Amino acid sequence: xxxxxxxxxxxxxxxxxxxxxxxxxxxxxxxxxxxxxxxxxxxxxxxxxxxxxxxxxxxxxxxxxxxxxxxxxxxxxxxxxxxxxxxxxxxxxxxxxxxxxxxxxxxxxxxxxxxxxxxxxxxxxxxxxxxxxxxxxxxxxxxxxxxxxxxxxxxxxxxxxxxxxxxxxxxxxxxxxxxxxxxxxxxxxxxxxxxxxxxxxxxxxxxxxxxxxxxxxxxxxxxxxxxxxxxxxxxxxxxxxxxxxxxxxxxxxxxxxxxxxxxxxxxxxxxxxxxxxxxxxxxxxxxxxxxxxxxxxxx
Amino acid sequence: xxxxxxxxxxxxxxxxxxxxxxxxxxxxxxxxxxxxxxxxxxxxxxxxxxxxxxxxxxxxxxxxxxxxxxxxxxxxxxxxxxxxxxxxxxxxxxxxxxxxxxxxxxxxxxxxxxxxxxxxxxxxxxxxxxxxxxxxxxxxxxxxxxxxxxxxxxxxxxxxxxxxxxxxxxxxxxxxxxxxxxxxxxxxxxxxxxxxxxxxxxxxxxxxxxxxxxxxxxxxxxxxxxxxxxxxxxxxxxxxxxxxxxxxxxxxxxxxxxxxxxxxxxxxxxxxxxxxxxxxxxxxxxxxxxxxxxxxxxx
Numbered sequence: 001x002x003x004x005x006x007x008x009x010x011x012x013x014x015x016x017x018x019x020x021x022x023x024x025x026x027x028x029x030x031x032x033x034x035x036x037x038x039x040x041x042x043x044x045x046x047x048x049x050x051x052x053x054x055x056x057x058x059x060x061x062x063x064x065x066x067x068x069x070x071x072x073x074x075x076x077x078x079x080x081x082x083x084x085x086x087x088x089x090x091x092x093x094x095x096x097x098x099x100x101x102x103x104x105x106x107x108x109x110x111x112x113x114x115x116x117x118x119x120x121x122x123x124x125x126x127x128x129x130x131x132x133x134x135x136x137x138x139x140x141x142x143x144x145x146x147x148x149x150x151x152x153x154x155x156x157x158x159x160x161x162x163x164x165x166x167x168x169x170x171x172x173x174x175x176x177x178x179x180x181x182x183x184x185x186x187x188x189x190x191x192x193x194x195x196x197x198x199x200x201x202x203x204x205x206x207x208x209x210x211x212x213x214x215x216x217x218x219x220x221x222x223x224x225x226x227x228x229x230x231x232x233x234x235x236x237x238x239x240x241x242x243x244x245x246x247x248x249x250x251x252x253x254x255x256x257x258x259x260x261x262x263x264x265x266x267x268x269x270x271x272x273x274x275x276x277x278x279x280x281x282x283x284x285x286x287x288x289x290x291x292x293x294x295x296x297x298x299x
Numbered sequence: 300x301x302x303x304x305x306x307x308x309x310x311x312x313x314x315x316x317x318x319x320x321x322x323x324x325x326x327x328x329x330x331x332x333x334x335x336x337x338x339x340x341x342x343x344x345x346x347x348x349x350x351x352x353x354x355x356x357x358x359x360x361x362x363x364x365x366x367x368x369x370x371x372x373x374x375x376x377x378x379x380x381x382x383x384x385x386x387x388x389x390x391x392x393x394x395x396x397x398x399x400x401x402x403x404x405x406x407x408x409x410x411x412x413x414x415x416x417x418x419x420x421x422x423x424x425x426x427x428x429x430x431x432x433x434x435x436x437x438x439x440x441x442x443x444x445x446x447x448x449x450x451x452x453x454x455x456x457x458x459x460x461x462x463x464x465x466x467x468x469x470x471x472x473x474x475x476x477x478x479x480x481x482x483x484x485x486x487x488x489x490x491x492x493x494x495x496x497x498x499x500x501x502x503x504x505x506x507x508x509x510x511x512x513x514x515x516x517x518x519x520x521x522x523x524x525x526x527x528x529x530x531x532x533x534x535x536x537x538x539x540x541x542x543x544x545x546x547x548x549x550x551x552x553x554x555x556x557x558x559x560x561x562x563x564x565x566x567x568x569x570x571x572x573x574x575x576x577x578x579x580x581x582x583x584x585x586x587x588x589x590x591x592x593x594x595x596x597x598x
Contacts, residue, residue, distance in 0.1 A: 251546070
C-alpha cells in the first residue's frame with residue numbers, strides 16, 4: 001500500500017506488535033490512517049514445512065557450549081525476522097525447561113502451610129539450595145554488581161540488578177533487594193516485627209532507582225512472590241511497563257503487604273492464600289500427597 | 300538446516316514463539332535437539348522501509364466500516380506472516396486507543412477512597428455509563444448469550460462469555476459473572492453482608508465451567524478488578540493459561556477477597572489498596588487535582 005508513516009503510536013516487543021499513524025498517498029493532510037501490525041503466531045501443524053521449504057538464510061549470532069543462537073528469515077528490521085535458539089545436544093533437563101508448564105490454582109490455608117508447605121521448604125529448599133544467596137550476602141559472588149548495601153543485620157539488605165535486566169534501558173528495569181536476615185523464607189514468615197525491614201527496603205530501594213535512574217516510585221512495581229523461586233526474603237523492583245511474573249496469585253505488592261501487616265500483625269500467619277502452582281514443582285507433589293488439592297471452589 | 304521435528308514442546312500465541320524437539324539429519328536416534336523459535340519485534344526505525352521495500356502480498360480478510368484486516372507477508376503458516384489492521388479514516392479517539400497507555404502506581408487509603416474515588420465514580424461513572432450493564436440484567440440485550448442465570452435479587456447473577464473470547468477453545472476461556480444487585484460499584488463496597496453473593500458466584504460460576512467445558516476449578520483464575528473498567532460488581536473467570544489483565548495492583552482473586560472479608564468484615568473499607576492507574580483515565584486526573592499522588596514509597 002501507499003502508506004506514509006508519520007509517527008509510532010505504540011509497540012510491544014513481547015507481543016511483536018506496532019501501531020503506526022500516517023496517511024495514505026493522495027489523501028488530504030487531515031485524513032489519518034492507523035496501521036496496526038502484529039506478527040502471526042507460529043502454526044504448529046505447518047512449522048516443519050515452513051522450516052524446510054522457505055528461503056531462510058541463517059546467521060549465527062552467538063554460540064556457547066550446547067547453545068547456539070541464529071537469526072533467520074531476513075534482515076533484523078524485516079517483517080519475517082525470527083530468532084532461532086538451537087540446543088544441541090539436548091538433555092532431559094533441557095526438554096523439561098522448554099516444555100509448557102502446567103499451572104493450577106491452589107488455596108493454602110494457614111493449616112496447610114504448617115502441615116505441608118513449611119516442612120517441604122525446610123526439607124527441600126533450604127541448605128545448599130540457597131547457598132548462592134548466602135554467597136551474595138557474604139560477598140563471595142556478584143559483589144561487583146551491588147548497587148546499594150545496608151549492612152544492618154536486622155533491617156539491612158543488598159540491592160542489585162536482576163540477571164534478566166540488561167541495564168541498558170530503564171523502561172524494562174528489573175532489580176532485586178535481598179534481605180540480610182536468613183530466617184525469613186516467605187511472605188508467611190512476615191509479622192509486625194518485620195515492618196521496619198520492609199519499610200526500609202521499600203524506601204531505600206525506591207531511593208536508589210530515583211537517584212541512579214531518575215525513576216519515581218509511582219513508575220515502579222515493588223512486589224514479593226508467593227510461592228517464590230527461592231526461599232530467602234527478596235523483593236522485586238520492576239518498571240510498571242514490564243510484563244514479568246506480576247500476576248495475582250503469585251505477586252504481592254510490598255506496599256500492600258506492609259498495609260496488611262499494619263492492619264493485623266498476624267495477617268500472613270492467618271489468612272488463606274490462593275496461589276498458582278506449577279505441577280512440575282516439588283511443592284505441587286507435596287500438596288497432592290497430602291490430599292490438599294481442592295476439587296471445587298479453589299479459584 | 301536438516302532438522303526433523305519430532306514433537307512440539309510448547310508454544311505461545313501471544314509471544315509468537317514455539318519450542319520443538321527433534322533430531323539433526325544423520326545424528327543417532329538418542330541425540331536430541333531443541334529448536335526454539337521466536338519472531339523478532341518490529342524495529343520502529345526500519346518499519347517504513349520494510350513496509351515499502353519488502354515483497355508483501357496483501358490479502359483482505361475482513362472489512363467493517365473503518366476497520367479492514369489484512370494478512371501480509373506470505374501464507375498463514377509461513378514465518379513472515381503478519382496481521383495488519385487498517386483503520387481509515389482514523390479519528391482522535393482511535394489514536395488515543397492505539398497510543399501506549401502510561402501507567403502509574405498509586406496507593407489509595409480508605410480516606411482517599413471516600414474523598415476522591417467514590418465521588419468520582421458517582422459523578423462520572425454511574426448513570427448512563429453503565430446503562431449497557433442494566434440492559435443485560437433486564438434482558439434487553441445479549442440475552443441469547445447468557446450461560447447461567449440466578450434470579451435471586453440479593454445473591455443472584457448473570458453468567459456469560461466475555462466479548463474477547465471466541466468460545467472455540469477452552470484454553471483461552473474467558474467469562475464474566477455480573478451481579479444482579481446494583482448497589483456495589485467496587486471491591487471497596489464489599490463487606491461480610493456480601494459473602495453469600497460472592498460464594499454463590501464462585502461456586503456456581505465454577506460449576507457451569509465444569510459442566511459445560513469440563514474445566515476443574517483449579518484450572519480457572521477467578522478475580523475482580525480494582526479499579527474495574529465499569530462500576531458494577533462483576534467477576535472474571537479465565538483459564539489459568541491466559542494472560543489477560545491479571546496483574547497485581549489490578550486483579551484480586553475472588554477466593555482471597557472472600558478470605559479477607561472472613562478475616563475482617565470491614566477489610567475493604569479499611570485497608571489501603573495499592574493499584575496501577577492509567578494516566579489517561581478521569582480517575583487519575585481526579586487524584587492529581589486532589590494532591591493524592593505519592594512522591595515516594597508508593598510502590
